[in-house]
Amino acid sequence: MVRFExxxxxxxxxxxxxxxxxxxxxxxxxxxxxxxSGAGKTSLLRLLxxxxxxxxxxxxxFGQDVSLLGKDQVANMRQKIGIVLQDFxxxxxxxxxxxxxxxxxxxxxxxxxxxREVIDLLRWVGLGxxxxxxxxxxxxxxxxRAAIARAVISRPQLLLAxxxxxxxxxxxxxxxxxxxxxxxxxxxxxxxxxxxxxLMDQYEARRMVLHQGRLxxxx
Amino acid sequence: xxxxxxxxGPLVDLGTERPQVPARARNMSPIVPRASISGRALVAVxxxxxxxxxxTTGTVLLVSASAAEWQSEVASxxxxxxxxxxxxxLERDVTAAAEAMRTQPGIVQVKPFTKDESARLLEPxxxxxxxxxxxxxxxxxxxxxxxxxxxxxxxLRSRVTQVAxxxxxxxxxAWIERMRSMTGATVFAGIGIxxxxxxxxxxxxxxxxxxAMAANRPIVEVLHFVGAGDRYIANHFLRHFLRLGLExxxxxGGAAMLGFGFSESIAAWFSGTPVGDQFAALLGTFSLPPSxxxxxxxxxxxxxxxxxxxxxxxxxxxxDDID
Numbered sequence: 293m294v295r296f297e298x299x300x301x302x303x304x305x306x307x308x309x310x311x312x313x314x315x316x317x318x319x320x321x322x323x324x325x326x327x328x329s330g331a332g333k334t335s336l337l338r339l340l341x342x343x344x345x346x347x348x349x350x351x352x353x354f355g356q357d358v359s360l361l362g363k364d365q366v367a368n369m370r371q372k373i374g375i376v377l378q379d380f381x382x383x384x385x386x387x388x389x390x391x392x393x394x395x396x397x398x399x400x401x402x403x404x405x406x407x408r409e410v411i412d413l414l415r416w417v418g419l420g421x422x423x424x425x426x427x428x429x430x431x432x433x434x435x436x437r438a439a440i441a442r443a444v445i446s447r448p449q450l451l452l453a454x455x456x457x458x459x460x461x462x463x464x465x466x467x468x469x470x471x472x473x474x475x476x477x478x479x480x481x482x483x484x485x486x487x488x489x490x491l492m493d494q495y496e497a498r499r500m501v502l503h504q505g506r507l508x509x510x511x
Numbered sequence: 512x513x514x515x516x517x518x519x520g521p522l523v524d525l526g527t528e529r530p531q532v533p534a535r536a537r538n539m540s541p542i543v544p545r546a547s548i549s550g551r552a553l554v555a556v557x558x559x560x561x562x563x564x565x566x567t568t569g570t571v572l573l574v575s576a577s578a579a580e581w582q583s584e585v586a587s588x589x590x591x592x593x594x595x596x597x598x599x600x601l602e603r604d605v606t607a608a609a610e611a612m613r614t615q616p617g618i619v620q621v622k623p624f625t626k627d628e629s630a631r632l633l634e635p636x637x638x639x640x641x642x643x644x645x646x647x648x649x650x651x652x653x654x655x656x657x658x659x660x661x662x663x664x665x666x667l668r669s670r671v672t673q674v675a676x677x678x679x680x681x682x683x684x685a686w687i688e689r690m691r692s693m694t695g696a697t698v699f700a701g702i703g704i705x706x707x708x709x710x711x712x713x714x715x716x717x718x719x720x721x722x723a724m725a726a727n728r729p730i731v732e733v734l735h736f737v738g739a740g741d742r743y744i745a746n747h748f749l750r751h752f753l754r755l756g757l758e759x760x761x762x763x764g765g766a767a768m769l770g771f772g773f774s775e776s777i778a779a780w781f782s783g784t785p786v787g788d789q790f791a792a793l794l795g796t797f798s799l800p801p802s803x804x805x806x807x808x809x810x811x812x813x814x815x816x817x818x819x820x821x822x823x824x825x826x827x828x829x830x831d832d833i834d
Contacts, residue, residue: 343735364740371738381733385544398739403539442737 293319293450293481294340299349301335309335311505313349317483319449322476324492325485327502333485334378336502337452340483341375342366354449371399374443374480376453380435382427388438389414389423395446406445413441416471418464432459440468444475451475451482457491469494542734542747543727553719553752557759558766560712561814564705565767565807571701572803578694582687589618589662589682591652596677604675605650611670612652617660623652712814713821720752720825731830745826749819756818764811771799771807 294317301310309332317323325333338344339351342358351358353369361369374395382391389410390397396406414423417437427435436459443451451472457465469491476482483500486492492499499510593608595601609623624632629650630643637643656662664682671678724731727748734744775798781787799807 341736364742367735367738367740367743369738370736373738375736377736381729381736383730383733386540390540394733395737397539397542398734398737398743 293317293321293354295350295352296339297350297352299339299346299351301332301339301344302347308347309505310339310346310502313507315500315507315509317450317481319481320476320479321498322473322482322495323484323498323500325483325500325502326487326492328487331502332505333502334454336507337375337454337483337485340450340452341373342369371395371446372449374446374448374451376436376439376443376451376456378454378458380427380439382430382435382438382442384427387424387426388419388430388434391427391438392441392445394442399446410441410445413445414438417441417468433461433464436460437464437468440471444471444480447475447478448480451480453482453484455486455488456484457486457488462490465491466494542744543730543751545751553716553755554759554762556715556719557712557756557814557818558763560708560715561760561763561811562767563763564708564810564814565764566770567701567704567708568806568810569767569771569799569803571698572799572806574697575694576800578690578697582690583658585683585686585690587656587658589654589656589664589680591654591671591678591680592649593652593675594649594677594679595647599677601650604677605652607674608671608678609652611674612654612667615662615667615670617657617662618654619657620655621652622654624650626650709814709817712817716752716756716818716821717825720748720822721829723748723751724826724829741827741830744830745823748826749823752822753815753819756815756822757812759818760811760815763814764807768804768807771803774798 296313296315299310299313300308302308313336325336327333335344339346340353342353342361345359354372356365356369358366358369382388383394386394392414393403393406393410396410397403411420411423414420417440419434419437419441422430422434425434427438430438436456440453440456443453453472456472457468460468465488472482472484473495484491501508501510591608591612593601593605596604605623609621612618612621626643629648632651633643633648662682664680668680671680731744778787
């Protein structure tokens with residue numbers, strides 16, 4: 293599903309922050325991406341999400357060389373990827389329900405066709421009573437859950453999550469991990485970037501460790 | 512691609528007991544909030560531009576219509592002057608010249624001015640009660656030309672000067688030429704103003720679009736995250752700008768049309784005053800024909816379309832920068 297070959301990344305004329313990354317992410321796989329702060333986890337997620345282009349090397353996503361993709365093709369490809377960012381990126385003028393339903397709206401689907409799915413997912417992540425709330429009045433944890441719900445609602449083929457349990461208590465963290473595992477069981481490849489050892493210890497999965505710009509994989 | 516609704520069923524299923532979504536939550540807010548686009552200033556700019564463009568176009572139409580009327584009137588008339596000359600009988604020369612004109616093909620009516628009528632023509636300058644017998648006042652003969660016929664002026668001149676050597680024929684060609692160039696200059700100036708107005712509209716709209724995109728950059732980024740293409744995003748912004756352009760166009764164009772609609776009444780208030788008479792001479796009856804109003808309406812829609820086009824152009828350029 294994802295293939296990196298000798299990928300390097302630098303910002304401007306600065307040093308290379310990711311060096312010679314070569315790995316495969318198979319379909320239906322589950323992996324944690326970990327490493328110390330500043331190791332380049334978020335940059336690697338951005339490469340996977342096509343919001344950054346590598347300085348060198350080959351990135352192949354869903355069987356296509358990303359360097360050859362046009363803007364429309366990138367947009368189509370992003371519909372197959374869900375992403376949860378550390379700063380949540382919710383739209384402040386939309387309710388929680390509307391934020392979570394946004395991927396379906398962009399796909400042009402009728403609201404009646406996805407209403408039940410959105411409500412059930414919001415209840416599952418504990419936001420059933422906050423559906424009509426606007427993000428500015430949500431707590432950090434509630435925003436994080438809304439962002440996760442938005443990323444998983446369309447059941448993407450690849451889910452990228454950057455510290456998805458950083459703002460929630462351990463009980464809710466376990467619940468969210470179960471959601472990711474359930475999503476993976478249904479066929480989505482999941483990459484969770486975290487340095488929460490407790491979270492990683494809860495589920496046996498492949499670990500990708502970034503250290504000083506290089507990647508070490510522990511199966 | 513989403514696989515929602517496929518054989519797997521929903522991601523999580525909480526059974527049949529689930530709350531209804533509150534009405535407000537399902538209200539489907541616009542993708543781009545209307546309040547985030549500083550619309551009032553843009554509507555005002557487009558309205559002012561459309562008003563100026565409409566006034567320019569309307570005035571050009573009025574001047575062109577009046578000029579065409581003058582030209583047809585003046586072109587259908589020729590004037591002859593017979594000057595007094597020592598040793599010649601002026602009355603006999605006038606009669607002979609008038610007769611020569613009558614026999615010329617293409618002339619339908621000949622009216623020689625009598626001595627009294629000539630005196631009346633000079634009254635504004637010389638006053639009444641003055642005997643003009645002692646003054647060398649030329650006599651005027653006015654002839655109407657059949658519309659559509661081409662008059663051979665050289666033949667007419669030679670025939671007239673044979674019978675009255677002091678006669679001169681004037682077909683007002685110089686006047687017509689002057690009016691034609693004046694009308695051309697007015698139309699040219701009008702087109703120049705229209706071009707400037709449209710250029711100013713495009714620049715204003717481009718700035719407004721750039722401002723709106725900068726204010727909504729976080730929204731654009733999130734839309735990119737959820738897989739929205741540039742066309743989808745641009746269309747949502749474009750709706751706002753098209754609506755703002757139409758609002759401005761209707762206000763500006765409507766105000767100008769009302770202005771022209773009431774101009775006859777306004778002209779009536781000023782009639783009899785020197786200013787009113789000058790305007791009446793220049794612009795005729797001051798009333799736009801229905802086709803003129805149609806032209807103004809089309810122009811207002813065109814300015815709204817230009818607003819949308821300028822906005823769309825800027826949107827795609829800015830989206831390239833954001834990605």
